[in-house]
Amino acid sequence: MTKKILFTFLLFLTTIAFSQNILLSEKAKVSILTCGLGPESYAMYGHTGIRIQDQLQHIDVVYNYGAFDFSTPNFIGRFIKGDLQYFVTYGSFIDFYYNYQAENREIIEQELNLTPLQINSLYQQLNYAVYSDERFYTYKFIDRNCTTMVVDKINKIIGQEFIKSDQTNLSYREILYPYMSDFYMKLGIQLIFGAKVDEPATRLFLPYEFKNALSKTQVNGNNLEKSNSKILQVNQAKIPFNWLNSIYSLLLVVVILVLLNKKWIKISHFIFAGVLGLFFSLVGLYSLHEEILWNYNILLFNPLLLIFAWYYKKENHQKTLLLGKIILAMLLVYLAYMTTKIHLQIVWPFIVLHFYWIGKIVLQIKRSKQSTSF
Known part of the structure; x- marks a missing residue:
């Protein structure tokens, strides 16, 4: 056994020397x-x-x-x-x-x-x-x-x-986008990417x-x-459309959540969105990947939603109202920034849901305050 190992090692060294010279x-x-x-x-x-x-x-x-x-x-x-x-x-x-x-x-x-x-x-x-x-x-x-x-x-x-690249009129994100056929994988990747992938594709x-x-x-x-x-040359079978792995399944879930209109569902979603935003923030600090730094998607999946959910659950109207206004303002900034970004077409259901739910909560608190003041 030892002789075989020695022979293999010597053969490996000989191959290295031969291939390099x-x-x-x-x-x-x-x-x-x-x-x-x-x-x-x-x-x-x-x-x-x-x-x-x-x-x-x-x-x-x-x-x-x-x-x-x-x-x-x-x-x-x-x-x-x-x-x-x-x-x-x-x-x-x-x-x-x-x-x-x-x-x-x-x-x-x-x-x-x-x-x-x-x-x-x-x-x-x-x-x-x-x-x-x-x-x-x-x-x-x-x-x-x-x-x-x-x-x-x-x-x-x-x-x-x-x-060199001749597509500097496109961003890295725009070049990458068509390659992602799996909807939920595309959604996850687009959300974790930060500002670097929106730069012109010079590389x-x-x-x-x-x-x-x-x-x-x-x-x-x-x-x-x-x-x-x-x-x-290969013959790749055409993958049939799968509505479960598409934006339509996401829209269906959003519609069901809105129709159910349960407080615990809203709180659960705000906690999920806040934790996701917290993850985006922390992984950007931890990771050496420049592609996930300065992730503006935390304006949509906002860590402040965790605090908002807490005050909303405790029915602290004053602080819920204040945080709601701050989060809505951040959502407006996010929407304005996203108008030129290609992944707006897959994240818009979350934008609509957050505007609807948080906006509705803010309006309800305002109306209750107005009614009690009379």
């Missing part, structure tokens, strides 16, 4: 692989890989900057905090292909118009990254992921930032946006894309 032939090719979307949360935006082929050297490998380890201690906590370590891996193209074929996800290949010197330099840099401390990087949703790492690598090889951070940018990129008057082909 080998020079590719002039027939070598570099391609960007764009992989299709998957149902899992980590695959819902697709994936980017780098393929290097050299038939003369019998090399056909894919480098992947999107690897992570589920067995990392406190995985969820570190992901939320924003210090989870991702790493680069590499493996044979055929294994990569079969993996995506099994997941029923397409692969689009774009061969790059690079010189043999640039291809060799990229190959050496990628191998160095795999077998050095450069292997690990701290994942950031927009600024550092499997796509941005590849974008930066290719721009470094060609010597200038030729590959290429999604695989398909990168693919489209590559097709338009020119380097010194020449197209960077040499060829473009779909090397794995």
